[in-house]
Amino acid sequence: MNKYVSLSAADAKNIARDPMLVLAVFGPLILAVAIRYGMKILSGWLHLTLAFDLTVYYDLILIEALLLIPLMLGVIAGFLMLDERDENLIAYFAVTPLTKSGYLLYRLSSPVLLSAAYTVFFVYFTDLVRVPVAALLPLTLLLALQAPVVALLLLAFAANKVEGMALSKGIGVTMAAPLAIYFAPEPWSWLASVLPTFWIAKAYWAGMEAWSGGAFFIYLAAFAFYSLLAVWLYHRYEQRND
Numbered sequence: 290m291n292k293y294v295s296l297s298a299a300d301a302k303n304i305a306r307d308p309m310l311v312l313a314v315f316g317p318l319i320l321a322v323a324i325r326y327g328m329k330i331l332s333g334w335l336h337l338t339l340a341f342d343l344t345v346y347y348d349l350i351l352i353e354a355l356l357l358i359p360l361m362l363g364v365i366a367g368f369l370m371l372d373e374r375d376e377n378l379i380a381y382f383a384v385t386p387l388t389k390s391g392y393l394l395y396r397l398s399s400p401v402l403l404s405a406a407y408t409v410f411f412v413y414f415t416d417l418v419r420v421p422v423a424a425l426l427p428l429t430l431l432l433a434l435q436a437p438v439v440a441l442l443l444l445a446f447a448a449n450k451v452e453g454m455a456l457s458k459g460i461g462v463t464m465a466a467p468l469a470i471y472f473a474p475e476p477w478s479w480l481a482s483v484l485p486t487f488w489i490a491k492a493y494w495a496g497m498e499a500w501s502g503g504a505f506f507i508y509l510a511a512f513a514f515y516s517l518l519a520v521w522l523y524h525r526y527e528q529r530n531d
Contacts, residue, residue, distance in 0.1 A: 313361040317407045320354055324415045349471050351418045352493050356464060356486050358407045359432050362400035363439025364457045370396055371443060371450045379530065400436035408432050424496030427508050431489045434515040438485065438522060445525035466490055488514050 305311065328350070332343040373379050382392040408429045412420050420428070439460060447453035467490035469481035481487045488511035495504035 313365050316361050317358045317411060320357065321411050321414050324350070324354060324417060328415075328417060347417050348494070348497065349467060351412070351415070351420075352467050352490050353464060354415075355408055355411060355428075355432055355493075356435070356467070356489065358411065359400065359404040359434075359436035360439055360460060360464075362403050362407075363436040364443070364460075366396055366400045366436065366440035367443030367447075367457070368450055368453055370440065371447060371453045374444070374530070375449055397437040397440060400440060401433045404436040405429050405433040418497075420497065424493070428489070428493055428496060431492060431508075431511050431515065434512075434519065435485065435489065438515060438519050441519060441522035441526055445522045445529060470494065485515060485518060 328343075328347075335341040335343050370379070373382075379389065379392065382389060387395075409425070412418075412425060439457075442460065443453045443456055447456050463484045463486040466481045466484040466487035469478045470487065470490050473481075482491075488507070492504075492507045492511045495507040498504070
């Protein structure tokens with residue numbers, strides 16, 4: 290346990306030195322406060338001045354915001370690991386009591402747990418949309434899975450933190466998947482199914498409509514997609530570190 294406490298303390302110092310990482314850590318809280326206290330004001334202003342009903346888009350706004358949480362936390366974990374790989378610390382951890390597998394477990398489990406906690410907090414604190422518990426639980430698990438996938442993506446394809454920075458910006462393209470589902474007619478929206486976030490957004494709306502056989506299939510497909518993607522990225526990460 291002491292080894293994880295020491296590593297956590299070192300992480301806190303590293304994050305505190307990087308303003309971007311600080312923003313990523315507290316970003317979900319800032320976003321939650323902004324939506325809770327700003328969305329109703331914005332919605333009222335748009336209705337009075339432009340007769341525009343923003344409330345019909347609350348579902349879309351919520352899922353887009355929720356997808357940002359594991360993305361930010363996964364980027365933090367990925368950047369920390371890229372730094373440690375550049376400094377050959379991963380090889381050092383492999384011969385310590387922490388071991389290489391223990392190090393990887395710590396690095397990937399931290400954003401998973403934080404993503405799950407932030408997701409539940411965000412949904413209830415913002416109170417933007419009433420999400421049934423039956424839909425929230427699998428949605429939380431899916432969003433938690435996205436965080437290590439983002440971290441492994443950076444490790445698998447970025448040689449250093451500079452490349453990781455560019456790649457993390459490219460990951461932002463995946464945020465377009467909920468827009469495709471919401472605005473594109475069927476079956477054209479399925480063109481976005483190559484994006485992992487498509488399956489989370491699809492599962493969200495399926496769970497919100499009703500818990501049915503179709504919703505169960507979407508959740509199962511989403512878990513399968515993310516699990517296979519995580520395994521493939523892990524093997525890419527292992528090959529890069531050999």
